[in-house]
Amino acid sequence: xxxxxxxxxxxxxxxxQEVTMRCQPILGHNTVFWYRQTMMQGLELLAYFRNRAPxxxxxxxxxxxxxxxxxxxxxxxxxxxxxxxxxxxxxxxSGPIAGGPKIVETQYFGPGTRLLVL
Amino acid sequence: xQKVTQAQTEISVVEKEDVTLDCVYExxxxxxxLFWYKQPPSGELVFLIRRNSFDEQNEISGRYSWxxxxxxxxxxxxIxxxxxxxxxxxxxxLSDLNTGTASKLTFGTGTRLxxxx
Numbered sequence: 001x002x003x004x005x006x007x008x009x010x011x012x013x014x015x016x017q018e019v020t021m022r023c024q025p026i027l028g029h030n031t032v033f034w035y036r037q038t039m040m041q042g043l044e045l046l047a048y049f050r051n052r053a054p055x056x057x058x059x060x061x062x063x064x065x066x067x068x069x070x071x072x073x074x075x076x077x078x079x080x081x082x083x084x085x086x087x088x089x090x091x092x093x094s095g096p097i098a099g100g101p102k103i104v105e106t107q108y109f110g111p112g113t114r115l116l117v118l
Numbered sequence: 119x120q121k122v123t124q125a126q127t128e129i130s131v132v133e134k135e136d137v138t139l140d141c142v143y144e145x146x147x148x149x150x151x152l153f154w155y156k157q158p159p160s161g162e163l164v165f166l167i168r169r170n171s172f173d174e175q176n177e178i179s180g181r182y183s184w185x186x187x188x189x190x191x192x193x194x195x196x197i198x199x200x201x202x203x204x205x206x207x208x209x210x211x212l213s214d215l216n217t218g219t220a221s222k223l224t225f226g227t228g229t230r231l232x233x234x235x
Contacts, residue, residue: 033223043209043225056222091163104151104170104213107223109163 002026004110006092012116018080021113023092024073031095032075033107034060034067038088046090049075082117089114120145122212124226131200132234139195139229141210147171150214152186152193153223158206166208169193200233207231 005024013019025032034046047057052069060067064083069075079086093107121144131137143152154166167177169186177184181198197204207230211223 042227043223045222048222089161093163104215106153106165106168108165109155111160111162114161 006110010114014118016081019082021077023075025094029094030097033093034077035091036088084117087117120224122226124229126229128230130232134199136198139208141193143212145214147214153211155209156206202233205233
């Protein structure tokens with residue numbers, strides 16, 4: 001049963017500290033997404049990658065957030081420095097190779113990283 | 119711009135009742151995909167169904183069924199004979215090809231379903 005994995009599952013940190021969240025997409029999936037979920041904003045797309053290349057990170061605060069895919073089995077989301085308003089659940093999702101130019105594949109979500117910045 | 123509206127913020131039903139969760143979407147594209155996800159109290163997002171804009175057939179999977187109507191831009195989700203384990207937040211989502219080469223999802227705000235004994 002292939003699943004997206006995320007670490008850590010929970011993180012409590014102090015304002016100003018660096019936070020790194022990791023995601024292992026489902027093997028063979030070539031698209032990776034980072035979402036943030038808060039009570040106020042709901043689910044928001046932060047960034048996504050296809051074949052490890054960043055396609056869009058317009059949803060991400062550029063001054064403090066960065067997303068990378070060092071290899072096909074690892075995606076990272078970093079916040080530096082963290083702020084209390086970054087407290088949220090961060091989800092990673094992966095999707096398989098699209099079956100055609102007009103086809104949108106399903107995204108499968110990981111369990112999320114619950115971040116609390118004090 | 120694409121938009122998904124789930125007008126029902128919270129629904130409470132008694133076990134064994136049928137319940138329908140509404141989803142209304144907006145898009146200018148003629149090719150798009152609609153999804154439903156379930157978020158149980160444990161927090162993960164579980165994929166339930168994906169439907170493309172060219173397939174208006176309704177779908178049934180066990181106690182779950184989906185009614186897709188392009189004429190009203192709706193993709194409603196019905197749970198028959200609800201059970202306590204159905205208690206969760208349910209999200210409807212839309213992806214259209216105006217957003218570029220990858221599958222960006224726009225989520226609704228979710229409907230919290232509580233099934234009571």
